[in-house]
Amino acid sequence: MSVNKLSHQQKTRILIVDDHPIVREGMAQFLNLQETFHLCCEASSAEEALNAMSACSHTLAIVDISLNGGSGLDLIKTLKHRYPGLKILALSMHDESLFAERALRAGANGYLMKQEGTQNILLAVNHVLAGNIYLSAAMHSGIAQRLMAPQRDSASPIAGISAREFEILHLIGIGFGTRQIAEKLNRSIKTIEAHRANLKEKLQLKTSQDLVRFAIQYLEPD
Amino acid sequence: MSVNKLSHQQKTRILIVDDHPIVREGMAQFLNLQETFHLCCEASSAEEALNAMSACSHTLAIVDISLNGGSGLDLIKTLKHRYPGLKILALSMHDESLFAERALRAGANGYLMKQEGTQNILLAVNHVLAGNIYLSAAMHSGIAQRLMAPQRDSASPIAGISAREFEILHLIGIGFGTRQIAEKLNRSIKTIEAHRANLKEKLQLKTSQDLVRFAIQYLEPD
DNA sequence: TCAAAAATAGGGGTTTCCCCTAGCGCAGTT
DNA sequence: AACTGCGCTAGGGGAAACCCCTATTTTTGA
Numbered sequence: 001m002s003v004n005k006l007s008h009q010q011k012t013r014i015l016i017v018d019d020h021p022i023v024r025e026g027m028a029q030f031l032n033l034q035e036t037f038h039l040c041c042e043a044s045s046a047e048e049a050l051n052a053m054s055a056c057s058h059t060l061a062i063v064d065i066s067l068n069g070g071s072g073l074d075l076i077k078t079l080k081h082r083y084p085g086l087k088i089l090a091l092s093m094h095d096e097s098l099f100a101e102r103a104l105r106a107g108a109n110g111y112l113m114k115q116e117g118t119q120n121i122l123l124a125v126n127h128v129l130a131g132n133i134y135l136s137a138a139m140h141s142g143i144a145q146r147l148m149a150p151q152r153d154s155a156s157p158i159a160g161i162s163a164r165e166f167e168i169l170h171l172i173g174i175g176f177g178t179r180q181i182a183e184k185l186n187r188s189i190k191t192i193e194a195h196r197a198n199l200k201e202k203l204q205l206k207t208s209q210d211l212v213r214f215a216i217q218y219l220e221p222d
Numbered sequence: 223m224s225v226n227k228l229s230h231q232q233k234t235r236i237l238i239v240d241d242h243p244i245v246r247e248g249m250a251q252f253l254n255l256q257e258t259f260h261l262c263c264e265a266s267s268a269e270e271a272l273n274a275m276s277a278c279s280h281t282l283a284i285v286d287i288s289l290n291g292g293s294g295l296d297l298i299k300t301l302k303h304r305y306p307g308l309k310i311l312a313l314s315m316h317d318e319s320l321f322a323e324r325a326l327r328a329g330a331n332g333y334l335m336k337q338e339g340t341q342n343i344l345l346a347v348n349h350v351l352a353g354n355i356y357l358s359a360a361m362h363s364g365i366a367q368r369l370m371a372p373q374r375d376s377a378s379p380i381a382g383i384s385a386r387e388f389e390i391l392h393l394i395g396i397g398f399g400t401r402q403i404a405e406k407l408n409r410s411i412k413t414i415e416a417h418r419a420n421l422k423e424k425l426q427l428k429t430s431q432d433l434v435r436f437a438i439q440y441l442e443p444d
Numbered sequence: 445t446c447a448a449a450a451a452t453a454g455g456g457g458t459t460t461c462c463c464c465t466a467g468c469g470c471a472g473t474t
Numbered sequence: 475a476a477c478t479g480c481g482c483t484a485g486g487g488g489a490a491a492c493c494c495c496t497a498t499t500t501t502t503g504a
Contacts (some may be wrong), residue, residue, distance in 0.1 A: 020315065020336040022343065026248020093242070093315065114242040119243065163451060177431055190453045193492070198450085208492065209399055209434065216438055222482065315498060321460060335474065411460085412484045419462070420481085 009036035013056065017049040017075065018042075018064040018091065023114070027062065030118055031125070046075040053083065060087045060129060062112075065103050066170070073163040075105045077116060080107030087128045100135065106163065110134030161202060168195045173215035232353060233260035235278065239271040239297065240264075240313065241288040245336070249284065252340055253347070268297040275305060282309045282351060284334075287325055302329030309350045322357060332356030383424060390417045395437035411443045 014037055018024050024042045024189045031037045041056070043049040046067065053061075055057045061079055063070035076088055090103035100111040112121060127134040161169070171181045178196065182189045194210060205211050236259055240246050246264045253259045263278070265271040268289065272410035275283075283301055298310055307347045311332045312325035322333040332350045334343060349356040383391070400418065404411045418433060429431050 020245075021339050022245050022248045022336055023242075024248075025252055025340060026244040026246070029251040030244070030247055109489075114244055117243050118247060144484085164451070175431060175435055177429065187451090188259070188453050190455095191451070192450080194453075207399065209397060212396060212431065212434060213438060216435060386482070409482090410484050412486095413482070416482080416484075417462070422462095 011059065012036055013038055013058045014125075015041045015043065015049065015052055015058040015061045017044070017046070017061065017067060017072070019044045019067055020064070023064070023091075027121075030121070034122065037125070046072075046078070049075055050078065050082075053079065054087075057083070058086065060089065060125065062089045062091055062125075063108070064091045065206070066092060069218050073103065073166060076103065076106040076108050076162070089124060090136070110207055161199070165199050167203070168192065169199055169215050172196075172212055234258055234282065235260055235263075236278040236347075237263045237265065237271065237274055237280040237283045239266070239268075239283065239289060239294070241266045241289055242286070245286070245313075249343075252343070256344065259347070260418075268294075268300070271297055272300065272304075275301065279305070280308065280349065282311065283348075284311045284313055285330070288311045288314060295325065298325065298328040298330050309353075310354070311346060311350050326355070383421070387417055387421050387424070390414065391421055391437050394418075394434055 014031055016024055016027050016031075018027070021044070024044070028042060037151055041052040041058070043052050049061070051065070052058075063072050064074070064078070067075065072090070076090065079086055079088060088108045088113055089106035090100075090106075091112050091114060092100075092103070093114045103111050110124050110133055110135065112124045116124075124134040166183075168181060171184065176184065178189055178192050181187075182192045185192070196208070199205075200208070200211050203211070203214055205214055224419055236253055238246055238249050238253075244265070246266070250264060263274040263280070265274050270378050271283070271285070274280075281323070285294050285298055285301070287298070289297060298312060301310060310330045311334055312322075312328075312330040313334050313336060314322075314325070315336045325333050332346050332355055334346045334356065338346075346356040389407075390403060393406065398406065400411055403409075404414045407414070417431070422428075422430070422433050424438070425433070425436055427436055
């Protein structure tokens, strides 16, 4: 609280949440090289992230949305709810507007792909810290418009996928069956079936196999 | 040329190929901290990797198999062909035995997941440099057995698969269901089911979904 | 605050999966 | 010529998944 106008005296504290140690280390090294940043904490899970936030307050959190199979979006929501002033930069390996849209809707201030060069990462961090919304250059395909404009128009090609649906899409892509997903999430098979049906509806896929195909090809670029 | 028997005087030269700059930087920082390693080159694509190899010869290459949408496996093949003595460590974000198997078949000496901690990364690098094959702990589920098992016919696209089975595998990969395949080939659903069962048996896949995944990823590199 | 959307889950019929068995034909072996 | 193995064909039957319903509770958004 009350840490304004010290921005060029005190370093900006950054928290990074990613379940890939290499990415965490790389990001830490890189950001700590900058004089104005101090990446004081790393976390590999949502729990660790929340603990780190209560331990010492950060200005910016960089969150991998694919964290542990899709729970990164939940974490973003939770963080934004508990710390409304916290800037959040969503990090993802996917070049897919679907995820960017979800991330921003969940409360992120920016969406950054891991494919981006380090200079763009720096740009994104500064952009978000300045209070702006950052979107990758490759991403100029009308996402901001759709977000700003209330889309009561159902004619949009990509409908809003909920966090839960995203999580289940991820699990499908990894190879889990309906029953296994139900067991993993401690839910009824019927619930998972309903989520799958909603996903098919929203993604405009006809058969269950098309859903599996979509999940594989969009979550596991091979 | 002629840089042998200097291994404990001169640092081991390592090339890392990954299209995620953060991962490259992180890996570089981490490995350069070790006294015996020198990560002299980074590459973000197959072309860059081959150029780097012809510029200065390396002892180990760490290759992301998801490079630019799957061309990492091709790169491993090419590297192993041009530089048979080169040790290759495949890197992936996927916890999927299918990728590990394909990586090793392509010529990699090890398979490392990005989820792994840095101490395991170091372990993997040393293991591979020592001439061993490294597999992530979560992964010894019959992969080694399948690789060591004598492959009957290396001429066929996939060992031991009949033409009819291959045809059906292809149709599965394209997205056809059991009923559609039966109609297309004017056969009983039961026949197609039997073929699918045989495919699962021969490919040592447990569930029907694994078969679909295999078909998609093996026959449709998209 | 109030309506919409999301998350949960059951009913019931259809389809697919999966483990059997089994006949037919072809090729190589003895 | 008979034996043997195997690919291709296909059915029975039970389990599982899929699909179209409805319905309740919780969450979200305006």
